[in-house]
Amino acid sequence: MNTIAPAARRRHHAYLLPLLAVLALAALALAILLGVVDLDPADTLAALTGHGSPEARAIILDIRLPRILTGILAGIHFALAGLLLQSITRNPLADPSLMGVSQGAMLAVSGFLVFAVYSHDTGSTTLQELPVQWLPLIGTLGGLAAGGFIYLIAFRRDLGPLRITLCGIAVGAVLHAIGIGLMAGWGSGRLEVLLEWFSGSLYARGWQHALFLLPFTVAGLLVLPVIRRPLELLRFDATVARSFGLAYRAQFSIVLLIACALAASAVGVVGPVVFVGLIVPHMARFLAGQQSRIVLPLTVALGAITMTLADLAGRLAGGTEEIPIGVVTAICGVPLLVALLRKTP
Amino acid sequence: MLSASHLSICYGQRKALDGFEIALAAGEIRALIGPNGSGKSTALQALAGLAKPEAGTVLIDGASIAAMTRREIAHRLSFLPQQPTAPDEMTVEQLVRQGRFAHVGLFRRYRQQDEDAIGWALESTGLAELAQRSLSALSGGERQRAWISAALAQEAKILLLDEPTSFLDIGYQIEVLDLVHRLSRERGVTVVMAIHDLNQAMSIADRISLLEKGRLVFDGSAADLAASGLIERVFRVEGRFVQISPDGPPHFDVHLKRWAEPVALSA
Numbered sequence: 042m043n044t045i046a047p048a049a050r051r052r053h054h055a056y057l058l059p060l061l062a063v064l065a066l067a068a069l070a071l072a073i074l075l076g077v078v079d080l081d082p083a084d085t086l087a088a089l090t091g092h093g094s095p096e097a098r099a100i101i102l103d104i105r106l107p108r109i110l111t112g113i114l115a116g117i118h119f120a121l122a123g124l125l126l127q128s129i130t131r132n133p134l135a136d137p138s139l140m141g142v143s144q145g146a147m148l149a150v151s152g153f154l155v156f157a158v159y160s161h162d163t164g165s166t167t168l169q170e171l172p173v174q175w176l177p178l179i180g181t182l183g184g185l186a187a188g189g190f191i192y193l194i195a196f197r198r199d200l201g202p203l204r205i206t207l208c209g210i211a212v213g214a215v216l217h218a219i220g221i222g223l224m225a226g227w228g229s230g231r232l233e234v235l236l237e238w239f240s241g242s243l244y245a246r247g248w249q250h251a252l253f254l255l256p257f258t259v260a261g262l263l264v265l266p267v268i269r270r271p272l273e274l275l276r277f278d279a280t281v282a283r284s285f286g287l288a289y290r291a292q293f294s295i296v297l298l299i300a301c302a303l304a305a306s307a308v309g310v311v312g313p314v315v316f317v318g319l320i321v322p323h324m325a326r327f328l329a330g331q332q333s334r335i336v337l338p339l340t341v342a343l344g345a346i347t348m349t350l351a352d353l354a355g356r357l358a359g360g361t362e363e364i365p366i367g368v369v370t371a372i373c374g375v376p377l378l379v380a381l382l383r384k385t386p
Numbered sequence: 387m388l389s390a391s392h393l394s395i396c397y398g399q400r401k402a403l404d405g406f407e408i409a410l411a412a413g414e415i416r417a418l419i420g421p422n423g424s425g426k427s428t429a430l431q432a433l434a435g436l437a438k439p440e441a442g443t444v445l446i447d448g449a450s451i452a453a454m455t456r457r458e459i460a461h462r463l464s465f466l467p468q469q470p471t472a473p474d475e476m477t478v479e480q481l482v483r484q485g486r487f488a489h490v491g492l493f494r495r496y497r498q499q500d501e502d503a504i505g506w507a508l509e510s511t512g513l514a515e516l517a518q519r520s521l522s523a524l525s526g527g528e529r530q531r532a533w534i535s536a537a538l539a540q541e542a543k544i545l546l547l548d549e550p551t552s553f554l555d556i557g558y559q560i561e562v563l564d565l566v567h568r569l570s571r572e573r574g575v576t577v578v579m580a581i582h583d584l585n586q587a588m589s590i591a592d593r594i595s596l597l598e599k600g601r602l603v604f605d606g607s608a609a610d611l612a613a614s615g616l617i618e619r620v621f622r623v624e625g626r627f628v629q630i631s632p633d634g635p636p637h638f639d640v641h642l643k644r645w646a647e648p649v650a651l652s653a
Contacts, residue, residue, distance in 0.1 A: 286460030
């Protein structure tokens, strides 16, 4: 009898997860230590424990730390959403923007801002003076609405993975066009600040943003063990998955809902950071090889690392005029994608 | 065991299956034959509870399949569709492990009995050596056996196979039929398989169901089928049934028209 020894197979890649955990901590440490303002490492450490100079405390505790944590959470959201969407649509190119979630969030945010500008008319000229505290919620709702809309269309036509992808692209394009049209038609100079959000940015993200994301992240991570096996089966044809005993429709819907909630909340907070949702799952699959069990944890770890490092690069490279993280991920993402595609048989 | 009555299924306006009937005994092997588009796959899908019938019922051990969850069905019945696809990087063993989902569910760990079932499924399909090979690196025959192996790991008492021998060379075809026969006789597994090769159908099946344009036109033994003259009408072929060995199944010998060769060649 060929008894399978899972322990032996797991040992094969046993170094990967601890390695990534170390890498994640290193990225975190780097992101805290480095920045536009040069701080003494000792001062930084003191600030972290609540001591140190007031200046260091302000920079580390009020600016850098919440921003980094927001980035980590958003990175986990994008990466997981990408993995889930790629699995259930059986489309290796699926990511939040392909499902219309990003565009839905974008349209909601721009519509809200146009409305806010005209209804307040306080002469406010920067994003900061507008009711920005509502942006994450508005974006999340917009993204969820777009995802829900696509789901309903596809549901009535029996949820074919190709159909749902095509619906996503079509609806996304329409929402994007309306969003851009809204800005172009009504946009005054005041709305230029929106562009920064559209490019995906962690600038000025504070504790309230991290706290907004946290419940979504916790819920998403807690539900992972429950959907691990269905997620494997959802990568098959519906007929095959159902024959193996999967309640296909219910599980498909659950996973899609989780993916949309993760993606929409992240887009709502940091804007559409492109390529993270697309590439991180591919990196995870590449590293995992045949070890499908570790794809999920790898995706989580890599999402956090990628986002932290990309934001750090954007902060350092641009000096005082930092480069938005969405631009960094787009620039770094393309060569990475090409490299991964070359390795894939 | 498994039975269906008055089963009708429509795809849009077209009636793919019209009043289909079947009743299977435990351990029986049933061949489902018929021309392309005659409803064989639809009948199997309906028996597996995968296609919703317009009318009629499917019963497993007396209980309606419509009232069962997918997991309850998968416990009793495993279905292998035509040319299924799997994620490329998946290994043979990972595919076969999916066959245990009905047993382990969302959380339960794989116990010894699960590992035994997986091991047995791999052994019986001769894939134990290839267990760690990825599916994309297999030949067509090996891949088909991997899928059969996954269906076996389910350890269901009813096995539905949709053209399991198509695209296999004669060696693998016989291997698959052999395995089916062994499962039926040694484990009492009830098998329904759609199959194109008439002679294979007649030699392996206990009974044969013949479909034409969604309607059941014959249900009985190979000898009765040979006597009915239906094969030539339904498939629009000429041929004759010959008895090769006295107690063996009849053999259908197709008559091929011989066209005259061009004059230039024969000259």
